[in-house]
Amino acid sequence: MTTEICAQQMDYRELNAKVRAAVAGGERELVLSQVNGQRYLGVGLTQPVKLSIHGVAGNDLAAFMDGPTLEIWGNAQDGVGNTMNSGRVVIHGSAGDVLGYGMRGGRILVRGDVGYRVGIHMKSFKRQVPTIVVGGSAGDFLGEYMAGGVLVVLNLWKEEKEPVGRWTGTGMHGGAIYLRGGSVSPDRLGREVLAAPAGEEDQPVLFPLLDDFATTFGLEAEELRRQPFQRLTPTSHRPYGNLYAY
Amino acid sequence: MTSLVLPEFLHRVDHQRCRRCKRCVMSCGFGALQFLERVVADHAKCVGCHRCATFCPEGAITIERNPTALRYNAHWSEEHRKAIWRQAESGGMLLSAMGNDKPYPSYFDHLLLDACQVTNPSIDPLREPMELRTYLGSKPERLEFGAGPDGKPRLTVELAPQVQLETPLVFSAMSFGSISLNAQKALAMAAEKCGITMNTGEGGLHKDLYPYSRHVVIQVASGRFGVSPEYLQQGAAVEIKIGQGAKPGIGGHLPGEKVPHEISETRMVPVGTDCLSPAPHHDIYSIEDLAQLIGALKEATRYEKPVGVKIAAVHNVAAIASGIVRAGADFIFLDGFRGGTGAAPTVIRDHVGLPIELAVAAVDDRLRREGIRNRASLVVAGGIRSSADVAKAVALGADVCAIGTAALVAMGCHLCQKCYTGNCSWGIATQRSELVRRLEPDVAAERLVNLVRAWSLELKEILGALGLNAIESLRGSRERLRAVGLDQTTLDILGVKPAGR
Incomplete structure (x- = not known):
């Protein structure tokens, strides 16, 4: 059974309370229709539920989320997956700024573009490895202070554009960023980042993500796998290790 | 060399x-x-x-x-x-620990409390009940009553969630990482015994402290270390850390060598990883952004816990505090420039921020004038050394005072200011197991409980002398303070008359 909630003209508190009540009542699949910027959808949910969201998901979608699967048939605003612990977010449109801030686990797939400051301070812990795949391009400060996890930017839709903005990976000290295409301009990269062509050793990490993205959005997985990728990794795990006098 | x-x-x-x-x-x-x-x-x-x-x-x-x-x-x-x-x-950069140790003036030492004589008799706290209980959280604009089903009057205003404190004191945020787990356990045990709270700081909550979670304020800071849905369900209240009195505008940095197994588990980062807390939250660039995070945390905790914001006292603190209240914070933690730290660049610790006495007066004044003082409790910290400082801070407008340094001193800290080396001989600011073992949580907790009891007794004496029987009657009551040796501008900011007038 699926519960459908029409979110038209509904305040976010009421909408989220309805979702929580349905989940508490045992519902495992919900459809939210007419969503128009309501904030905090999926926030703090810890059950393995599925939310199908039609419309524009508001700020802080899936913040502090632990387990659910959210599919957004439209765009999402800022702060998707803030400090997310586990679960899956699929966005068929584009997403705004600060996606995946402090994310510790789970996966976010965005078919379109993402804004500024995406994947800041992502970190991994034990078997939790947060992953974000962006079909379009990303803005400035992608992966700043990144401490773990994997970020992939495919830049599939406007290839004349650079895949990422400036200061990519500034302060990065863990994890990896993969950018489709031969080489990104060096002026896009932070000082703490080492760029190299992705090779065979990257395939076990990269290919499952590409396959997932292709399957989710109806693209050719083989075609994506054949593309050249550039890998960004931190030059040091201690970028700020020698600043102090002890 | x-x-x-x-x-x-x-x-x-x-x-x-x-x-x-x-x-x-x-x-x-x-x-x-x-x-x-x-x-x-x-x-x-x-x-x-x-x-x-x-x-x-x-x-x-x-x-x-x-x-x-x-x-x-x-x-x-x-x-x-x-x-x-x-x-x-x-x-x-030179590093320091604990609070600013420079000879800037201490305004507490220029303020004197009033007492009753003859015409308005004092109250004997040994005989009369003295109310120190304080509620941390947003208060309603007004109270409205209706008749309940039994015909008796009933409160019809919905109250925001509150944390009940048996005395107007809490322990300040000190993370597992900056201090040892034994020190945190002592704080948690003492907080439970005293009916107050301790604060995780930005280091997550170790599983051993879960039994005390009703007396723990959990912090969410820019690195989001240890912040998980499970963590958010623990805790009596949530505190968003924007700044700290010892290092306003500066992030934190726990070097990888200080991230052994237990800290890694609690912060939820791999062993040996540098824990970088960026200077700003990268999702907060405005009051609106702050409101968004407050909202997210309230949603994530089902509106069952107060959500507050900790800031360092800086030049425009009153305007900032006003914005924070309007962003929906249930309490503001104001940290003055004497506030402690486990590590900060000395140049920042010693030269940035505001004295807490002026900051609390300015904030209380501003929130009152704007008619929003009831919306948030004020927790005041940054160099609170005695119950006299607490009483004066309350008279200047504080709801609650937070003690960090004083709590550490109670446990044995001698303020050598070397916390950042991780070699604390007292077993407090260290993760070296042979040193941590020296601090027995039971013993340290007893010292903390004694300190809180002693200060609470003294506060009752002060209240009795003032002719008051509840700490809330002293709150913001600046008429009960007089100043010695302060200039007119400072008196205006403090809202206090000079002694003799």
Whole structure:
């Protein structure tokens, strides 16, 4: 059974309370229709539920989320997956700024573009490895202070554009960023980042993500796998290790 | 490179009295003492923490300030010259710990409390009930009553979630990482016993502390370490950390070598990873963004817990506080420039921020004038040394005072200010297991409980002398303060009359 909630003209508190009540009542699949910027959808949910969201998901979608699967048939605003612990977010449109801030686990797939400051301070812990795949391009400060996890930017839709903005990976000290295409301009990269062509050793990490993205959005997985990728990794795990006098 | 800096302390052993038990050698976390047929000190390593002297069974140890004098110079103080040498030798930023130790004026020491005489009799706290209980959280604009089903009057206004405190004190945020787990356990045990709260700081909540979670305020800071849905369900309240009095505008940095297994589990990062807390939250660039995070945390905690914001007192603190209240915070934690830290660049610690006395007065005044003072409780911290400071802070507008340094001192800290080295001989600011073991949580908790009890008794005495029977009657009651030796502008900011008027 699926519960459908029409979110038209509904305040976010009421909408989220309805979702929580349905989940508490045992519902495992919900459809939210007419969503128009309501904030905090999926926030703090810890059950393995599925939310199908039609419309524009508001700020802080899936913040502090632990387990659910959210599919957004439209765009999402800022702060998707803030400090997310586990679960899956699929966005068929584009997403705004600060996606995946402090994310510790789970996966976010965005078919379109993402804004500024995406994947800041992502970190991994034990078997939790947060992953974000962006079909379009990303803005400035992608992966700043990144401490773990994997970020992939495919830049599939406007290839004349650079895949990422400036200061990519500034302060990065863990994890990896993969950018489709031969080489990104060096002026896009932070000082703490080492760029190299992705090779065979990257395939076990990269290919499952590409396959997932292709399957989710109806693209050719083989075609994506054949593309050249550039890998960004931190030059040091201690970028700020020698600043102090002890 | 030879260091030009002479030792700060000289470690003297009375070898006549010393019975060569080597206890001092073992007690020094800094490796300053060796036993070579007798105790030999490397004076340069002595930080003056007094662990060895305190536990010497013969009282044979004396630690003195090195009397070797540099030529006096009022402008080029010894401290300035030593700092330059250390920087010339290292090329690094100087680090400090604990609060600002510079001789800036302490306004608490210029304020005197009132008392009753003859016409408005004082109250005897030994005989009369004295109410210290304080509720942390947003208060309604007005109370409205209707009739309940039984016909009796009933409150019809929905109250925001509150944390009940049995005395207007809480323990400040000190993370697992900056202090040891045993120190955190002591704080949690004492908080439970006293009916107050301790605060995780940005280090997550160790599983051992879950049983105390009703007396724990959990912090969400820019690195989001240890912040998980499970963590958010623990805790009596949530605190968003924007800033800290010891280092306003500065992030945190727990180096990887201080992230062993237990800390890694609690912060939810791999062992040995640097824990970088960026200076700003990268999702907060405005009051609207702050409102968004407050909202997210309220959603995630089902509106069952107060969500507050901690800021350092800085120049425009009153306007900032107003914005924070309007962003929906249930409490503001205001941290003055004397507030402590486990590590901060000395230049920031000693030269940035505001005295808490002026900050609390300015904030309380601003929120009152805007008619929003009821919407958030004010927790005030940053160098609260005694119950007198608490009473004065409350009279200036604080709801609650938070103590960090005082709590550490109660547990044995001697303010040697070397927390950032991780070598704390007292087992407080260290993760070295042989040092941590020295701090027995039960014993340290008892010392903390005693301190809170003693200050609470003193607060009752102060209230009785003022002719009050509840701490809330003193809140913001600046008429009960008089100032000595302050200029008119400062008096205006404090809202206090000069003594004699």
